[in-house]
Amino acid sequence: MRQPMTKTESAPRNRLDFRQQARVLKALANEARLMIVDKLMEGECSAGALTKLVGLDASTVSKHLAVLRSHGIVEDRREGSTVYYRLLTPCVASFFNCASEVINREK
Amino acid sequence: MRQPMTKTESAPRNRLDFRQQARVLKALANEARLMIVDKLMEGECSAGALTKLVGLDASTVSKHLAVLRSHGIVEDRREGSTVYYRLLTPCVASFFNCASEVINREK
DNA sequence: GGGCGTTGTGGCAATTTGGCCAAGCTCGAC
DNA sequence: GTCGAGCTTGGCCAAATTGCCACAACGCCC
Numbered sequence: 001m002r003q004p005m006t007k008t009e010s011a012p013r014n015r016l017d018f019r020q021q022a023r024v025l026k027a028l029a030n031e032a033r034l035m036i037v038d039k040l041m042e043g044e045c046s047a048g049a050l051t052k053l054v055g056l057d058a059s060t061v062s063k064h065l066a067v068l069r070s071h072g073i074v075e076d077r078r079e080g081s082t083v084y085y086r087l088l089t090p091c092v093a094s095f096f097n098c099a100s101e102v103i104n105r106e107k
Numbered sequence: 108m109r110q111p112m113t114k115t116e117s118a119p120r121n122r123l124d125f126r127q128q129a130r131v132l133k134a135l136a137n138e139a140r141l142m143i144v145d146k147l148m149e150g151e152c153s154a155g156a157l158t159k160l161v162g163l164d165a166s167t168v169s170k171h172l173a174v175l176r177s178h179g180i181v182e183d184r185r186e187g188s189t190v191y192y193r194l195l196t197p198c199v200a201s202f203f204n205c206a207s208e209v210i211n212r213e214k
Numbered sequence: 215g216g217g218c219g220t221t222g223t224g225g226c227a228a229t230t231t232g233g234c235c236a237a238g239c240t241c242g243a244c
Numbered sequence: 245g246t247c248g249a250g251c252t253t254g255g256c257c258a259a260a261t262t263g264c265c266a267c268a269a270c271g272c273c274c
Contacts, residue, residue, distance in 0.1 A: 001195050015138070015142075017143050018138045018141045018145070019138045020132075020206075020210050021141055021202075021203065021207070021210065022136055022137055022138045022140075022141050022205040024209045024210060025132060025135055025137075025141070025206060026136040026137075026261095027136075027200065028132055028136075029129055029132035029133035029136040030129055030133075030262085031125045031126045031129045032124070032262090033129075034125045034129050035125050036134070038169060039127070046220085047204075047220075047221060047222095047223085048219090048220060049117075049140060050221095050222095055180055056262095056263075056264090057264060057265080058220085058221070058222090059222075059223080059263090059265080059266090060220085060262075060263055061221095061262075062221060062222050062223085063222085063223090063262085063263095064262090065221095065222095066222080066223095071209065072209050072210070073170065077263090078221095078270095078271095079221090080270095080271060080272070081219065081220045081221075081270065081271045081272070082190035082219090082220060082221085082271095083220080083221065083222095084123065086249070089205065089208055089209045089212060091201075091204070091205040091208055092205060092209075093204065094201040094202075094205055095128075095132065095201075095205065095206075096128065097123040097198070097201075098196065098198040098201055098202065099127075099128040099131040099132060099259070100128070101180070101196055101198055102130060102131045102178065102179050102195075102199075102207060103127050104197045121229065128246070133231095137231090137232080141231090147267095153250090153251095154250075154251060154252090155249090155250060155251080158250095158251090161231090161235075162232055163234090164233070164235080165250080165252090166233090166234075166236090166251085166252070167232070167233055167234075168237080168251095169251060169252050169253085169254085170233090170253090171232090172251095173252080173253095178227080185240095185241090187240095187242070188239060188241040188242070188249065188250050188251075189241095189250060189251080189252090190250080190251065190252095203252090208272080212253095
């Protein structure tokens with residue numbers, strides 16, 4: 001699927017890889033989507049509950065969830081009429097830690 | 108500097124924190140800026156060299172660098188007429204790893 | 215069947231992003 | 245001083261983002 005990647009020196013080197021990575025980053029770079037991902041780190045959650053959490057219009061949240069889904073960050077599971085979402089790549093937690101570090105440093 | 112942070116439960120919980128974190132993420136969520144950050148992981152580099160690397164107009168790259176600077180991700184140092192940039196928060200390397208993981212999973 | 219609760223989709227307006235060109239600024243050399 | 249190299253800033257414009265509303269689609273219960 002891709003070479004083992006021991007550390008970071010086998011990181012991407014061509015434009016296409018950077019473009020793909022930027023897409024993933026962009027999918028996370030939004031206040032509402034970060035709230036959703038943060039919540040999903042506790043476990044799966046329904047679209048309705050997530051809507052209540054972020055406090056935006058249900059249609060807006062649905063689109064945010066579609067973004068996360070289409071980028072392989074979350075997965076959905078239907079049960080009756082409600083749809084449950086869960087995190088597909090838990091490593092996104094590291095984003096929160098690093099972002100916090102940047103924020104703290106800049107004060 | 109920061110409380111131990113055992114797991115992720117001491118992560119942000121209010122809108123303001125999420126908004127700040129989203130700003131940091133957004134500052135990184137761009138092909139050109141990712142290329143710059145990736146290059147700076149090797150060590151400091153001049154604005155001119157970075158411009159050649161990303162292959163865009165010098166003014167465009169300068170603005171990208173301004174974005175990274177204003178978000179506390181890089182720092183600059185003047186030496187004569189050339190400006191050297193270097194990474195301020197090395198943890199951004201984790202972004203590359205996680206983004207790669209997401210990308211690999213979605214194939 | 216009809217109605218309700220839960221999600222997703224289409225359309226639209228306001229804002230932000232990202233590129234270029236042109237012009238400016240600041241060094242250092244002449 | 246003037247010139248040029250190196251970098252930044254302002255203006256402009258096309259494209260993407262993000263929110264809302266209205267409505268469609270689906271499942272469940274009466």
